[in-house]
Amino acid sequence: MSLHIEGLAWGHSQPGGGWRQLFKDFNLECPTAQFLVVIGSNGSGKSTLLNLVAGTLPAQAGSLKLGERSLQKLSDYRRARWIGRVMQNPLDGTAPGLSIAENLRLAESRRHSPFRLQSLLGIHPNQADLRRYQELLESLGLPLADRVNTPIGQLSGGQRQTISLVMATLAEPQLLLLDEHTAALDPKAEALVMQLTERLVRRLGTTTLMVTHSLEQALNHGDRLLMLHEGQVVGDWSGADKAALSVASLRELYGSAKVQLSDV
Amino acid sequence: MFSLWLGAYNQGLAYAGLALGVYLTLRVLNFADITVDGSFALGGGMAAVLITNNINPAVALIAAVLSGALAGCVTALIHTRLGVNDLFAGILTSTGLYSITLRLMDRSNIPLIGLDFGLDSDADWALALSLVVLGLIALLALLLATDLGLALRALGNNPTMARANGVSGAKGLTIGIALANGLVALAGGLVAFYQGFADVTMGLGSLILGLGAVIVGESICRPRTIPMALAAVVLGSILFRLMIAIALQLGLEPVDLKLVTALLLLGALTLGRLRLPGLADGGRRL
Numbered sequence: 001m002s003l004h005i006e007g008l009a010w011g012h013s014q015p016g017g018g019w020r021q022l023f024k025d026f027n028l029e030c031p032t033a034q035f036l037v038v039i040g041s042n043g044s045g046k047s048t049l050l051n052l053v054a055g056t057l058p059a060q061a062g063s064l065k066l067g068e069r070s071l072q073k074l075s076d077y078r079r080a081r082w083i084g085r086v087m088q089n090p091l092d093g094t095a096p097g098l099s100i101a102e103n104l105r106l107a108e109s110r111r112h113s114p115f116r117l118q119s120l121l122g123i124h125p126n127q128a129d130l131r132r133y134q135e136l137l138e139s140l141g142l143p144l145a146d147r148v149n150t151p152i153g154q155l156s157g158g159q160r161q162t163i164s165l166v167m168a169t170l171a172e173p174q175l176l177l178l179d180e181h182t183a184a185l186d187p188k189a190e191a192l193v194m195q196l197t198e199r200l201v202r203r204l205g206t207t208t209l210m211v212t213h214s215l216e217q218a219l220n221h222g223d224r225l226l227m228l229h230e231g232q233v234v235g236d237w238s239g240a241d242k243a244a245l246s247v248a249s250l251r252e253l254y255g256s257a258k259v260q261l262s263d264v
Numbered sequence: 265m266f267s268l269w270l271g272a273y274n275q276g277l278a279y280a281g282l283a284l285g286v287y288l289t290l291r292v293l294n295f296a297d298i299t300v301d302g303s304f305a306l307g308g309g310m311a312a313v314l315i316t317n318n319i320n321p322a323v324a325l326i327a328a329v330l331s332g333a334l335a336g337c338v339t340a341l342i343h344t345r346l347g348v349n350d351l352f353a354g355i356l357t358s359t360g361l362y363s364i365t366l367r368l369m370d371r372s373n374i375p376l377i378g379l380d381f382g383l384d385s386d387a388d389w390a391l392a393l394s395l396v397v398l399g400l401i402a403l404l405a406l407l408l409a410t411d412l413g414l415a416l417r418a419l420g421n422n423p424t425m426a427r428a429n430g431v432s433g434a435k436g437l438t439i440g441i442a443l444a445n446g447l448v449a450l451a452g453g454l455v456a457f458y459q460g461f462a463d464v465t466m467g468l469g470s471l472i473l474g475l476g477a478v479i480v481g482e483s484i485c486r487p488r489t490i491p492m493a494l495a496a497v498v499l500g501s502i503l504f505r506l507m508i509a510i511a512l513q514l515g516l517e518p519v520d521l522k523l524v525t526a527l528l529l530l531g532a533l534t535l536g537r538l539r540l541p542g543l544a545d546g547g548r549r550l
Binding site (some may be wrong): 054056075076077078081085087091092093094095096097098102103105106107109110111112113115119120121123124139167247263 | 406407409410412413414415417418425430432439
């Protein structure tokens with residue numbers, strides 16, 4: 001589903017006093033099935049943008065629309081029915097005391113509130129659920145199919161993040177938000193998670209917003225690349241323009257935007 | 265000696281709802297709920313008032329459950345809507361409940377001696393209480409295996425993840441805490457019936473009693489599944505009662521009971537910490 005952001009405003013009070021208006025009249029159009037990568041230095045507003053879309057931060061003005069559905073009046077857990085999200089910390093995306101299958105079941109059933117009478121009618125995850133999850137994990141090439149009853153807390157960070165990613169896409173979301181979801185992983189796990197990301201996004205055709213600090217990821221993934229600075233779009237590339245970019249040219253742009261390269 | 269065992273068994277079962285309620289809030293929802301001190305007495309008072317007004321005991325117990333659930337809702341609303349910390353929200357409700365229970369009872373103690381429950385001996389009580397508690401365990405185990413139960417467990421386990429998967433924290437906490445306090449009030453009613461009186465102070469230290477049962481049960485059984493954990497908690501409730509009965513038998517003065525209970529719990533907590541890393545520091549395993 002397409003994402004329309006119009007006139008978005010958000011600011012916050014600063015520790016030393018005073019107000020910082022990060023976003024003012026921010027606009028973004030993201031067509032259906034586009035894989036959009038967002039880069040920018042710390043404080044540029046990348047993660048804030050995802051939080052505003054997810055509803056974990058309240059927008060102070062503007063309109064947020066997913067297709068024809070207005071999001072701004074819905075709280076985060078309501079938006080989660082259509083928006084899948086993978087966070088930076090693998091510990092945030094899964095419940096460690098619940099098994100892989102239980103985590104997957106929670107993600108799968110998110111289209112409906114768990115607090116309605118129908119939620120009391122069946123036992124989950126049941127045998128049919130377990131079989132379905134095993135098939136799913138196998139079809140994605142994940143070696144976790146025989147461990148669906150294992151508590152997530154016993155998995156490695158990389159494994160937890162792959163499960164978070166599967167969970168975020170399980171209920172066929174209309175929008176997928178990836179917030180530096182490989183930042184806490186070692187290079188091998190990062191490669192695996194990015195491979196899985198690419199496969200899931202392409203298979204489902206989900207509109208995707210991925211925030212990253214990795215310029216390699218920004219160049220190698222996505223249909224379109226956005227650079228943010230101080231809450232403003234300072235670069236927007238797609239197609240041949242995006243293909244012509246290199247790590248060096250991006251570094252140069254970071255420099256011209258007067259940002260520190262320490263985190264690039 | 266046998267009557268001591270049977271008495272402790274019955275008391276443990278009568279208190280089982282308290283232990284299950286504390287398990288539900290503390291272990292499943294990760295919410296330290298002090299409302300139980302108030303809702304236990306409220307349940308006892310409600311059941312006693314109704315039964316002395318010739319209401320059917322089962323109806324009286326159901327009314328007790330509903331009153332407890334309402335008390336739980338109040339705590340949950342104070343916490344989720346007004347943003348008051350979980351401990352303070354529970355203390356506020358249980359403090360207010362003391363007056364409400366006293367108003368309801370109209371006096372501080374209601375004797376139930378001479379009422380006929382159709383249970384003539386401790387053995388009859390044991391059978392009746394066993395059936396009630398087995399039913400409770402089965403119902404709770406089923407409930408926690410549904411999508412609703414899964415949502416409650418996820419909420420206690422990782423609230424961030426639960427919200428990102430469409431679970432409203434406010435609704436989940438309200439349902440869970442109401443359910444837990446309903447169970448606690450049921451225990452209050454059963455305890456009043458079994459011991460033959462309801463007293464407005466009977467809830468004092470309930471949280472500690474429930475916590476004791478949870479920890480003793482978990483330390484001994486180390487349950488790996490939810491139904492096992494529920495059974496362990498009930499077993500813990502019985503064992504905790506037995507320890508107290510033995511202490512009384514050995515000449516402990518009833519005045520010192522609360523102190524000894526606290527020391528027993530401290531022992532159980534330390535034991536749990538030694539044997540199960542993570543338990544005493546709020547670690548979660550289910």
